[in-house]
Amino acid sequence: xxxxxxxxxxxxxxxxxxxxxxxxxxxxxxxxxxxxxxxxxxxxxxxxxxxxxxxxxxxxxxxxxxxxxxxxxxxxxxxxxxxxxxxxxxxxxxxxxxxxxxxxxxxxxxxxxxxxxxxxxxxxxxxxxxxxxxxxxxxxxxxxxxxxxxxxxxxxxxxxxxxxxxxxxxxxxxxxxxxxxxxxxxxxxxxxxxxxxxxxxxxxxxxxxxxxxxxxxxxxxxxxxxxxxxxxxxxxxxxxxxxxxxxxxxxxxxxxxxxxxxxxxxxxxxxxxxxxxxxxxxxxxxxxxxxxxxxxxxxxxxxxxxxxxxxxxxxxxxxxxxxxxxxxxxxxxxxxxxxxxxxxxxxxxxxxxxxxxxxxxxxxxxxxxxxxxxxxxxxxxxxxxxxx
Numbered sequence: 001x002x003x004x005x006x007x008x009x010x011x012x013x014x015x016x017x018x019x020x021x022x023x024x025x026x027x028x029x030x031x032x033x034x035x036x037x038x039x040x041x042x043x044x045x046x047x048x049x050x051x052x053x054x055x056x057x058x059x060x061x062x063x064x065x066x067x068x069x070x071x072x073x074x075x076x077x078x079x080x081x082x083x084x085x086x087x088x089x090x091x092x093x094x095x096x097x098x099x100x101x102x103x104x105x106x107x108x109x110x111x112x113x114x115x116x117x118x119x120x121x122x123x124x125x126x127x128x129x130x131x132x133x134x135x136x137x138x139x140x141x142x143x144x145x146x147x148x149x150x151x152x153x154x155x156x157x158x159x160x161x162x163x164x165x166x167x168x169x170x171x172x173x174x175x176x177x178x179x180x181x182x183x184x185x186x187x188x189x190x191x192x193x194x195x196x197x198x199x200x201x202x203x204x205x206x207x208x209x210x211x212x213x214x215x216x217x218x219x220x221x222x223x224x225x226x227x228x229x230x231x232x233x234x235x236x237x238x239x240x241x242x243x244x245x246x247x248x249x250x251x252x253x254x255x256x257x258x259x260x261x262x263x264x265x266x267x268x269x270x271x272x273x274x275x276x277x278x279x280x281x282x283x284x285x286x287x288x289x290x291x292x293x294x295x296x297x298x299x300x301x302x303x304x305x306x307x308x309x310x311x312x313x314x315x316x317x318x319x320x321x322x323x324x325x326x327x328x329x330x331x332x333x334x335x336x337x338x339x340x341x342x343x344x345x346x347x348x349x350x351x352x353x354x355x356x357x358x359x360x361x362x363x364x365x366x367x368x369x370x371x372x373x374x375x376x377x378x379x380x381x382x383x384x385x386x387x388x
Contacts, residue, residue, distance in 0.1 A: 036317025
């Protein structure tokens with residue numbers, strides 16, 4: 001009787017890699033949904049603000065709304081620090097997953113971690129400004145510009161850090177980019193919202209809106225790179241999350257002191273913001289905090305490219321909310337672009353990049369982090385040269 005060979009069993013390391021990539025995809029989709037909801041809420045709050053606040057107070061009221069959005073993260077940021085204090089017995093803003101590794105975190109890593117929080121705040125404020133200059137029907141296409149984040153991150157890694165893109169990776173990015181271009185630049189007929197705006201004589205400046213959206217995209221790309229860099233630098237996910245939220249809160253305090261004023265530099269009335277705008281700003285800040293935490297978790301795994309593709313597709317959420325809540329049916333070009341983006345994201349999540357022959361930072365045994373190290377994952381040399 002012929003003896004059958006024993007069945008081939010996958011190594012525990014391969015099984016663990018599959019589990020980790022699945023978690024990374026899940027966190028990425030949570031971040032995508034939360035950022036999409038936050039963008040939609042900011043757009044709605046901006047529309048309410050423009051129609052209910054006097055021109056004399058308009059600029060200061062806009063800054064006040066942004067300060068509320070940024071300041072929401074102060075409480076969870078302090079709670080993270082308090083939790084670490086109860087666990088470790090000392091108060092500190094930066095720490096590693098292994099407390100023994102905390103002294104190895106350099107000042108450069110700490111500074112870039114804080115800048116990452118400021119980058120997200122700047123990205124949100126620029127996106128809000130983009131919504132000011134565009135019609136309600138263009139909220140989806142303007143948000144779609146954020147999908148271009150994957151171009152910036154991938155090209156930056158390709159040329160600056162020798163992160164050579166595979167054919168599959170380049171194809172998936174190309175699919176999403178095509179969806180962005182179709183959604184943002186494709187011709188479309190007039191919508192109900194645009195017809196109502198035209199009837200009231202209200203004018204929008206789409207070119208300025210898309211310019212601010214591009215600047216917002218660049219700020220978000222920088223934030224994504226800095227989040228990954230802090231993970232490489234040994235900063236704990238909770239520590240990085242807390243530090244970025246507190247840096248945003250500090251920015252909110254400075255903005256509130258310097259810019260929340262009338263056109264003549266006088267203080268605004270306490271109730272200058274309608275209750276609806278305050279509620280929307282708090283909700284937007286809460287969803288932003290949740291999305292930022294999910295982004296931190298996703299980028300703690302060595303699948304930066306996959307995270308970028310999924311998270312950057314949050315314009316799908318904006319278009320969906322436009323239709324479900326506001327009844328703004330996307331024009332054919334927007335709908336086609338949304339489907340193309342969804343195709344690219346789906347393919348990326350179902351076929352994550354193959355792992356390299358070595359271990360990643362999630363699979364490697366926990367040891368004291370040396371002053372210089374190399375990532376074993378051959379797909380992810382992005383930011384490797386900044387290793388500490």
